[in-house]
Amino acid sequence: MNVIQSIETLKAYQPGKPISELEREYGVTNAIKLASNENPMGPSPKAMEAVKKAVSSLHLYPDGAAFELRQTLATFHDVEMSEVITGNGSNEVLNLIARCFLRPGKDSALIFKYAFIAYPIILKSFGVDFDVVDVSTVDFEQSLDKMFDAIRETTKLIIIANPNNPTGTLIPADTLTSFLKKVPKDILVVVDEAYVEFIDDPAFSSALDLRKTRENLILVRTFSKCYALAALRVGYAVGPPHLIDYINRIREPFNCNLIGQVAAIASLGDREFVEKTVTQNRAVRQALFDGLASLAGVRAIASQTNFVLIETPISGSQIYTSLLKKGVIVRPLKGYGLDPFLRISLGSPDENTRFLESFKQVLHA
Ligand SMILES: Cc1ncc(COP(=O)(O)O)c(C=O)c1O
Structure with missing residues (x-):
């Protein structure tokens, strides 16, 4: 197609x-x-204060590299700045990942049924073929065994939301860890943790903590949910520097706006x-x-x-x-x-x- x-x-x-x-x-x-x-x-009162201060600079382009926000995120997650990229909501970050790493007509992706609806939209928008792994409406378990079995030669990207939208369900750390270890090295696994702050199940581990299990892994997060900045469109990815560098090359020059950057920095500081x-x-x-x-x-x-x-x-x-x-x-x-x-x-x-x-x-x- x-x-x-x-x-x-x-x-x-x-x-x-x-x-x-x-x-x-x-x-x-x-x-x-x-x-x-x-x-x-x-939003956090600190974010609103930062927004007010930034309004007088609306005539200037924002820092295209989002230096301060990426630095704050790097410190927050204890990673290098070269491992972080920001975007116009995590939706854009997911778009960039699909555009950067998939060849339409050659590669395919793998997602769960009843996953975030933007995933199939993004993949279809690039003409990328994808397989959908079935999920039962009885327990809504996102079975990584089934996902592993669905991998084929053309599979180059797997997107998993943990926890998932719209089901609210979670994949436990032990299951995710063994999956990440056994998925072939050339497949990029993206774990979307848009709702991570709300988790209270101790069986969860962030993909951030599982990065040692495989190199080809990118974590995606957003400021739209718990941080209450949905209108400002700020999302980000954390991944290996060489992958982040590729994504950086294809992003729009000023994809993360000024108000979003300052509000996100202030929000991260308001625990x-x-x-x-x-x-x-x-x-x-x-x-x-x-x-x-x-x-x-x-x-x-x-x-x-x-x-x-x-x-x-x-x-x-x-x-x-x-x-x-x-x-x-x-x-x-x-x-x-x-x-x-x-x-x-x-x-x-x-x-x-x-x-x-x-x-x-x-x-x-
Ligand atoms: C699982 C998941 N990922 C990503 C997003 C996109 O968030 P945003 O583009 O606002 O960062 C959403 C929004 O509903 C979501 O549910």
């Missing part, structure tokens, strides 16, 4: 519905959005904010599970993230539309092939209560 044919099979990424759009379309007010895994607390976010997230996650427990036909999948996947007794799309009318935006998963499911981002305690009440009313209607 050439690139044009591949793009013809592509459906554009559908983001969570913006609040303003819902209010315009449905005439509701005070709508809430629990659809894009954003941090309901808003109290991260602590507060994670504590609230854990409490709301528990409250959501408790609130859903008594509802017949509803199953919540254990989550290590700031969202919860729930199975619904009737079509998820139908519930989604009924919730919209009540001013509550969640994420339907028809595009993922998961229709009797919804993904609920964990909002503030009040937003969570509002979701639970609206959801119950919709189910009983």
